[in-house]
Structures are given as structure tokens and as C-alpha cells.
Amino acid sequence: MAYQSLYRRYRSKNFAEIKGQPHVTSALRTAVAEGRHGHAYLFSGPRGTGKTSSARVLAKALNCENTVDGEPCTTCDSCISIDQGKSFDLHELDAASNNKVDDIRDLIAKVQLGSPGRTKVYILDEVHMLSTGAENALLKTLEEPPDHVVFVLATTEPHKVVPTIRSRTQHFEFHLLPADDLAEHVAYVIDDAGLDVDADAIEYALAQGGGSARDTLSALDLVAAAGGVPTGSNAGIELVRSIGAGDAAASIRLIQEALVNGLQPRLIGEQMLDVLRDTFLAVMGASLDHLSDTARADIEGLAADLKPATLTRSMEMVGQALIEIRQAPDPRVPLEVAVLRLAKRDGTDLAGLLQRIEALEAQVSSGVVAQAPAASASASAEPAPTPASTTTAAAQPAPVASPAVSSAAVPTGAGSASGEDTQPSPAAQPARSAAPPASPAANKPSADTPAPARRPRSPRAARPAPTAQTPSAQTPSAQTPSAQAASSEPASQPTEQTAQPAAPQTNEPAPQSQPEPAPATSQPAQPAAAPNPAPATSQPEPAAPQPAPAAGAAPTQKLTVASAQDALAKSLERVSQKARVRFKGGTVSAAEDTTVIFAAPNQIHRDRCAEVKHDVEAALSEHFGASITVEVVVDGDALGSTIMDPTKIDRSARKEPEAAEDIGPVSELADADDTASTGVDRLTKAFPGSKVIEHNSSD
Secondary structure, three states: OOOHHHHOOOOOOOOHHHHHHHHHHHHHHHHHOOOOOEEEEEEEOOOOHHHHHHHHHHHHHHHHHOEOOOOOOOHHHHHHHHHHHOOOHHHHHHHHOOOOOOHHHHOOOOOOOOOOOOOEEHHHHHHHOOOOHHHHHHHHHOOOOOOEEEEEEEEEOHHOOOHHHOOOOEEOOOOOOOOHHHHHHHHHHHHHOOOOOOOOHHHHHHHHOOOOHHHHHHHHHHHHHHHHOOOOHHHHHHHHHHHHOOHHHHHHHHHHHHHHHOHHHHHHHHHHHHHHHHHHHHHHHOOOOOOOOHHHHHHHHHHHHHHHHHHHHHHHHHHHHHHHHOOOOHHHHHHHHHHHHHHHHOOOOOOHHHHHHHHHHHHHHOOOOOOEEEEEEHHHHOOOOOOOOOOOOHHHHOOOOOOOOOOOOOOHHHHHHHHOOOOHHHOOOOOOOOOOOOOOOOOOOOOOOOOOOOOOOOOOOOOOOOOOOOOOHHHHOOOOHHHHHHHOOEEEEOOOOOOOOOOOOOOOOOOOOOOOOOOOOOOOOOOOOOOOOOOOOOOOOOOOOOOOOEEEOOOOOOHHHHHHHHHHHHHOOOOHHHHHHHHHEEEEEEEEOEEEEEEEEEHHHHHHHOOOOHHHHHHHHHHOOOOOOEEEEHHHHHHOOOOOOHHHOOOOOOOOOOOOHOOOOOOHOOOOOOOOOOHHHHHHHHHHOOOOOOOOOOO
């Protein structure tokens, strides 16, 4: 007898010998024992998991003469004939080659014929390969076959089977076998067949099988014939280890060795992908039952070295390389480039950056770069040299002239008694070298001087300059001890301060550029100590700010609709983006004195412009040199404003409708010229001297 491969010789002969599918075997055994078997079954699952073997055992059980609890005896004539492939009760068809409508018609014609046994079983392998016409032709017979017929459909891709067929069958899903069950089965086969293989050969067979009994026995057949494990069989796990170690040279060397040993680039990539996926499952805490004890230990070791970011990026890049191998001129290059980039941790994408961060964290946790923080700390402890240009005597705090002057603010006058904000000492204020010394009365307005009008600040408006004050309100008795002490400091004291000025401990006073006006009787005037002049080279002189327009002042030019419209167009370039967009949707409809009427197209636009009109008012006030008020109205209501006299509105920019009395008596009106009403009249008028020729139909 010719040699028979291991997976054929050790095919399961009854339900008890089928490994790893107890949910299928127990259901079929019970159905046969109780006589409640179905008329059609659908077996789906990965290759080599026992689909066809289970169908054959079911055919034996349905025709066996001595069944015990649904199990065939395997010794009667019917069981032996089925094992030898000579039974007329079992018909196996390959649906991949018999996928036409004529093939299914021939099968349906034979279904009605009887057979020696009790049940005729049809096994259609790879049923998803049937054509659409063949599937439709099978439906009626599959739904209502003769009583002595049972269909068993097997497929590895159940999603390709049409729902009309799936709904007419009992569907059983087969799973990959656990590694422990396969190892037990392999040990039995080795002992029964008398094979001389070592532990490495068994591990290789289990790894190549990947949960498939047929693939495992085929790999065992190979190592038994070759006398050992083929060279380069562990290229996948070795490459993953080199990626984890970051050894690019070792990675390229391993790929070259595997290629020399006969492995194709695609096979190397698939081995790497299998190892990476198993390692990822180990990192995520998933089950590794499909691996043997030795393989599980190796994968767990890799999981301790590789992090999730490295594993996901590796699977993505290796998978992309396998896709590129199909059309690459040299299939080795995509795989080598992918492995090289993974080993060098190269890449600016998010996954590459995460991989580099994980590598740095691993180095820190292992103590490889533990000395770097200490070195940096010692370096930062040394004082950094200061450039000579910035290190001056003025960077130091000013010396205290008397015990009454300190770095803290000293209460002044009645302000300290009333709880008002106090002013910091001159030593805590930065000196202003470019500004001239202020007079003692410059910090307090007199009772006769009008207070400057406050206006909203625009984003680009310049800060107003301090308003000159009269010394009439200054009294010598109003000076505080702190101010007197500050004014008594020697003139040679440097005032340039390049360091950060000390912050006052009390509330910060209002800026001197906008002093708060106060009644003459509420508080005595507060003199300010004149700062000492600084060297001319310490700071360039800043440009003088523009003065703010006074309240009630007349505009520098006459406010008309045209001038207001022109000023608005120029002012919109200096306001915020929101105000610019909203005020471009309308126009100036009237203007008089210091009021501008802005007409918006509708009420919604008017409300939006009113929200940001303060920015436009500030810009227009700066343009005209006076406080300008903007009133936003709807387009038809511009002339009906109640805040101004309609007789004073400049109507030059608006065209008024003519009144009936301006036209005069209707009897004196002259008739307009007749206009051509037809095309011929318009042509005749357009071409003087032309002649119209009448067309005669008889011609």
C-alpha cells in the first residue's frame, strides 16, 4: 500500500476522535441518538478544523447498523465502506468545480434515487463558490429534500453564502484547536506512527499549524521526512526581537539569512505579523490558548520588552510592506525598508513619536540615563554670567535715604486714613529716563481745570498724554514724609533699572497718563518726586502720544455725510475684525455736529452693529479730534431720528423724490416722442433712409 499522509491516516472515525469541537459533536450525537437530525447542515470555520470529517462521521452514524448513543461502530459494512470511499450513501462534491446550474440540476435529478443505506448524505465542500444561478437552483430541493436525503454544506467563508441558503440549514461554527489539544494529538500520532522527532520539531509543527489539525500534521510530516526543523523557521520571532532591541544591522542581516535559506519575502513578513499579533495579544492580556507552553513563554518575553505603540506601528508597517510586495520590482525592498525604520525608530508620524517616547521611558526606568538629570541640576546650580551691557549699578535696588523710606508703600495724607489706594515709594518705581522731570503740581489737577473726558479704548488707539496741570492746588503741607525723603535723595543716584522693578505691596495706583479728577476739598494734592535724569544712552526717546479729544470739543473739520463716510472707511481699518465686517454692510445716511447716523439694511444687522459701535465711535473720535457719537438705525428710519433736527441734516448724499408741486401744471407737459414698438420700426429708426420692402407670397 502506498504511503498515506498523516492527516489522512489519522482522520477522525467517530465523534469522540474529533478534537476541539465539543459543541458540534455533542449536538450531532444527540440528534442521531434521538432521531431528530436535520435535513440540511452548514459547517463553517477555518481550514483543518474537522468540517469534512464531522460530515463523514455524521453519514456513518445515520447509516450505521450498531450505533451506541449516536456513535457509529466503525466496524459494520456501512462504516467500512464510507471509510474506504466506496459507499453509495455518501456523495462528496466540490462546489468550486461543480458550481454551474447544470451541475446542480444533475445533483437534483439524482437526489430522488434510493441507496442501500437508510440515509443518503450529500457533502458540498466550499459551497460559497456556487454561482448565483446554481444557488437559486438548489434552494427548493435544499428546503424540502426527500426524506432519505441529508445535505451538509461546508465553507471557510460563511459570509459569502447567501442568506436564503443559510436560513434553510442548521449552522455549526468550528473553531481553531487549542494548543494543548493539538499537542496531545501530535504526541499520540508520533507514538502510534513511530516517528523519530525531537521537541523542537514538535514546537515547529504546532507553530506552523496555528490551531489547524491538518496543517499541524502536515508540518509534522515535513519535519519527520527532513529529519529536523528547516533552517530559518524562526526568522519572524528573531526579527521582532531585533526590532525591540533597536538593532537595525541585525534586522537586515536576519532578513538576508532567511532569504538565503529559501524563504520568500512575503513569508518572512507573514511570520513577523503572526509574532507581532501574538505579542500584542499578550500585552493586552488576551488569551494565548492557541500557543504551546514554549511559544507562550517566548511571546510573553517579547511583550515585556515591546510596548503597545511599537507593536501597533510595527503591525501597520509590516502589513503595508506586504501589500507593496505584490507590485514592487524587488519584493525584498519594501520589507527591508519597513524593518529598518522600525528598528531605528524613525518617523515623524504619531505612532513613530510614541515609539520613540516609549524607548526613552524604558531607558529611564532601566537607569541608562539616570545621571542626566543630576548633571543638569549641578549645571543649573552655578550662577549664569550676566552680560556687561545689562549688569549696571542701576540693576541694584536704590539705597534707603532714611528709616522712613522702605520698599513697602507708605500711606500718604488722607488716603491712608480713608482706606484709599496708596502709592508705592519711589524706590519701587522704575525710572523713566526719556521723560522730563515732572513739576510738583503735575500729578494733581487744579479745581479750575476741567477734567479730561473718558472714552472707550479702541484696540489701536494711542494712550493719551498727561494733561498739564496748574500749580494752584499744590500746598506745601500736603507732602508726605515718604515723598520728602524721596525728593531729598542725592542727584547722583543712578535711576536706570534693567532688573524687574519691585512690585508694591498695596494696590497699584491709576496711571499718571489718566489721573482721576477729585474735588479740591476732598484730598490734599499729592506731589510726585521728580526722578533723576538718566543717561541719554540708556533708552531711546519714545514718540509722544497723541492727546485725547476733549469732551464737547468741535470737530477739526465740518462733519458731513461725505466726510463721515470717508472717515468711516478709513476708521474701519483700525477697528476689530467683527466691527469691520458688520459696519461694511451699511452706509452713513446723515451727519450733523458730533452725531453720525449709520443706516443698516435690516433690524438684525442694526442690532449687530449696535453691539460693536463703541469701537467705531472711538476710531471716528480719533479721526475728527472730537467725541463722535454713532447712532445705528434701519435704512428707512435714518431721517426720522429724534435726536437731531431734520432740517439741519445734510441731504446732499441722498436723492429726494420730486414733489407734485415742483413739476408744475400737468397741461403744460409735452408728450414724449413715440418709441418703436416693433422690430421693423426699431431697424428703420436705427438706419435712416432705409426702405421696407413688402414680401409677396405669390412671388
